[in-house]
Amino acid sequence: MGTAPGALPLLGHAATLLRDPLRFIGSLPAHGDLVHVRFGPLRAVVVCDPELSHQVITNERVFDKEGPLWRRAREVEGDGLITTARARHRRRRRMVQPAFHRARMPHYATIMTEVLADETAAWQDGQVVPVSAFALRFTSETTARVMFSESADPEAVAGIRAALPDLVAGVFRRMLSPLNWLPTPANRAFTKARKQLQDSAARLIAGYRAGGERDDMMAVLLAAERDETGTPDDEEMAALVTGLFLAGTETTSASVSWVMHLLAEHPDAQERLRRETESVLGDRVPAYEDLIHLPYTRAVVTEALRLYPPAWLLARVTTSRTTLGGHVLPAGMNVIYSPYLIQRRPRQYPEPDRFDPDRWLSAATGCPGSFLTFGDGARKCAGDTFALTQLMVVAAGLVRRWELRPVPGRRKRPKARAVLHPRHLRLRLNRRGAA
Template identity: 40%
Template sequence: MSGAVTEPARASTVGTAPGIFPSVSHAIALFRRPLDFLNSLPAHGDLVELRLGPRRAWVICEPQLVQRMLMDPHTFDKGGTQYDRLGALMGNGLVTCPQSEHRRQRTLLQPGFHPSRIPAYTALMAEEAQALCGEWRAGLWVDVTGAMMALTTRVTSRVLFSGSLDAERAALVRESLAAVVRGLFARTVVPVDAVFRVPTPANRRYRHALRRLHALVDAIIAERRNAPPRDDLLSTLLSTREGDGATQRPVTDREIHDQLITLLLTGVETTAMCLASAFGLLARNPETERALHRELDAVLPDGQAPGHEDLARLEYTRCVVTETLRVWPPGWLFTRVTTRDTELGGQRLPRGAMILYSPYLLHHDPASFPEPERFLPERWLPERRTAVPKGAMLPFAAGNRKCIGDRFAMAEAMVGVATVAAHWRLRPVTGHDDRLRPAATLGPRALVMICEPRQA
């Protein structure tokens, strides 16, 4: 985040994660209790070695080392088990492509995420959020996680396809993405392909969801090839030609397919998890919820939809979203791979070494965030956020591989929180399981809440 202070360099420590049988136990611990396992690692060093199956890996636990890695993407490239699996899902899109292809691909997609597009996107976000609120009734039990997935699916599909997803297709996307996200985490931490070739029900669901998702995107591209252009990202990609003069060529259907799959997965799931997490955290913190309501009542009288110009005035709303991204970051675990022999934190790393870093771990470091388990949006008020060490807050990564849709995602999350909270209080259901469920993303997977109308 902007305004972070730069900490003086210090000597790094290197350690090894404990375990009698590390070739087995580290992968099992990371799979069964990932957050607890990650939180245990800083006690062993700033850079901690572990094993995932037969493979050695290193987890970075210190913000300055993470920052150094992210700012050197030519040495620490996208790779490792996470991106091996994502590549099978997304193909060679912006998120999974190697650094050598990144600039070309980012240039291809950048027009769709230019800051000048955000006001129009904000309007359609507000329209969809208002429609969602209109479907609820007092006393209704709402699957908040599912509702936020439906909201972000509609928003993302309008940006990508101008609403080419009808209700049936949108439901297919939500169901397929949910199955894929559940399966991806296991495939990241258990790097043994044979396990996932066994025809278990979970493996069959994963493969079936992949096939449905890819078939849907292919069908939409084929439909739009011969249709009039629209004002959406798909039309931009279909009309783009690369190269100079006689060497120009259109972007292929395969390239378009890979980018659309990438944007669907990253655009729908992550923001939905952020929104569901925000409402879960607000319900646990009534004083924070009341402060949010006071701002909304002042800035958005009578529950009016937020426009782009309102986002700058919704300062506390932005703090709520930012603190949600700190406490429960949807993107919580990532891998990189070294492209050459190198050094990090005093440790020599061979070419091909797998590096893991966790925004969740960094965001819960008490040295960076006092009382890290507390939900305190006030941390991000202008007069206080400058105390955050550089590299400690990484909801969208950093460097030239920083998320291309960070402004879009922040706007969508702010609009979603502001619109829903302006109309409804969402109360937890006693006895219902609202725990975090780490998968490829982090968030409450089955958050059910009761709608109570707001009385301003």
């Protein structure tokens, strides 16, 4: 087992991680399959091998969501689905699962195409668009419309959406820092946003419990709650709603931005995708049933998710002494897995930094653990199909109408915090067929 070099006496590797997270993480495989790091007082092992990462995330009995990292993450979500420990996970997963049933996807895809049409309606030929802002509006509006139908309390939905940026900004910093009680502006903004989100979620839930029949994700969640326990639990429901918003909007919006960035940087791929959508869709907007006939579009999206997995750093804690890759880990050890690190290993992906959608069109499948963008095992992303659908709808829907062009300027660098985003991305949109 190796140790990452460059630890400072008190901070350990925290400063290096915050300064240039991707370079730091990318440097670790040179020190072994399991590498020791330290963030302040917190010691952890980073898993640098796909099969070992797979072993970690599919054995949730030994590698659980416990310890200070997850306790701090629960401050954000409440004890919902994503951050909860194994003991309370199963029931919550069963409650959420029906909301993501395949049979509901065509309805969700229709909402996604409607939101895309609304969000792009005002675009002018040749306009420069700030991509991250567009992507976040698109995914948060989609999530809001999918979860809460028109009749729901719009003020409370707006409250949830407004709280998200400060919460998401706070997650990563708070998980690494023990100084969350300090009244800094960032900590105050975080506390305020969390209260706003909890209050808005509580208001929405109360409205739903009092109201009539609806056909949206919230109604499916409440029906599942009745089946599971029969007893309404507002706090648990608020944590589930918060978690779905947190898990669903920032991650997918980062991926929407990356897909747009990669298409703009690779005009050949963009043209191939356009030709595919033209031959399959003609003049229609994409529907869920079309997506299976768009293999190249799917390959572009998957390649973007490989190169830039939004959830790029995730953690577990050992519940008992165990061995991993022949090394003994004591109970209570923090174990980190990184889809970003794994998906850039050359043994799994030759020329790993190259954008090459064709690698997904051949029949060969990777070893277990080689694609971890959505995690794996019992804690695998509940919204993976939802997210893929959203990304394919955006890629196909945009490229049919618009040519995406890079805007000359600063080199685009990823910003890695809780979520991996492109920094300051702006693109020029030329309307196809414009004179």
